Amino acid sequence: MAINPDVPIDITYLDQEWLLPHQVRLGLLRLDQIHPVISGNKWFKLKENVQLARSQQLETLLTFGGAHSNHLVATAAAAQAYGFNSIGMVRGLHAAARPTATLQHCAELGMQLVYLSREQYRQKEDPAWLQSLGDQFGPAYIIPEGGQNEPGRAGAGQIAGYLPPDCTHVALAVGSGTTFAGLRSALDPDIHMTGFTVMKGGSYLEDQMRPYLPEARHNRHLVTGYHFGGFARHTPELITFMNDFYRRHHIPLDFVYNAKMMAGLLDLIRLHQFPARSHIIALHTGGLQGNHSISPLLEWTS
Numbered sequence: 001m002a003i004n005p006d007v008p009i010d011i012t013y014l015d016q017e018w019l020l021p022h023q024v025r026l027g028l029l030r031l032d033q034i035h036p037v038i039s040g041n042k043w044f045k046l047k048e049n050v051q052l053a054r055s056q057q058l059e060t061l062l063t064f065g066g067a068h069s070n071h072l073v074a075t076a077a078a079a080q081a082y083g084f085n086s087i088g089m090v091r092g093l094h095a096a097a098r099p100t101a102t103l104q105h106c107a108e109l110g111m112q113l114v115y116l117s118r119e120q121y122r123q124k125e126d127p128a129w130l131q132s133l134g135d136q137f138g139p140a141y142i143i144p145e146g147g148q149n150e151p152g153r154a155g156a157g158q159i160a161g162y163l164p165p166d167c168t169h170v171a172l173a174v175g176s177g178t179t180f181a182g183l184r185s186a187l188d189p190d191i192h193m194t195g196f197t198v199m200k201g202g203s204y205l206e207d208q209m210r211p212y213l214p215e216a217r218h219n220r221h222l223v224t225g226y227h228f229g230g231f232a233r234h235t236p237e238l239i240t241f242m243n244d245f246y247r248r249h250h251i252p253l254d255f256v257y258n259a260k261m262m263a264g265l266l267d268l269i270r271l272h273q274f275p276a277r278s279h280i281i282a283l284h285t286g287g288l289q290g291n292h293s294i295s296p297l298l299e300w301t302s
């Protein structure tokens, strides 16, 4: 399926009685609807990289990720859609024996998977090692794990163009911080950004993102308390939240990112953390393919 980034992206407003007394409007920017696999922010982080690979006349995209990585499968799908070969360097040798649904999907999309020990994988930013990959696998355009590079941030900044002009707040889930930093740089400084980190101890991301954040724009903060046990972990409470949310709004959320963001955001609204008349846009960044591993717990099939 081709990707047409020029199609309008819907905003679904939550019509929820309890929002009324808080006098806020809350809409979800449905980046999840861009493409079933290259969904959400992953497409924005990839699009400038794909252009660069093409302009450098490289025929292969090579990238990195764990066995459940949305970025890996998005890269595989984008490579297929745009006529590139793809190579995925997978963290952990154990994954080779029992490939996850995500890795199987990558392979079906034509991605060559290379399994690395955790020690090998740690070299993923070492220029000499990356050079040696070129010798081993042929010339390739290398995209860092999670699309964490300048073109990735620039692409993420383009999400700003899909926000309504009177939006006052943006909320989003934060993994590597690439989307947050790219969007913060591109967004009107008057719009406040709240990032919900999805791993334990997410405050380290503040330091990680700082080099990429314009100093004058402090209109942002990270919320670190809604990790529900840690990265890619879940609790019964989170699953109940996801099922309730689906029943009420018919919007599926992924358990790794968007469910945590949305649970946190609704909590903060309840706790009066947003001023009256706020117009909040939450980014639905997709990632629904990740729900495969918990599908028996969910009341819907995606």
Ligand SMILES: *Cc1c(COP(=O)(O)O)cnc(C)c1O
Residues within 6 Å of the ligand: 040, 041, 042, 070, 071, 146, 173, 174, 175, 176, 177, 178, 179, 180, 254, 257, 258, 285, 286, 287, 288
């Ligand atoms: C990767 C991902 C994120 C986090 O994006 P970063 O740019 O790494 O912070 C959020 N939501 C979904 C669904 C993702 O797959």
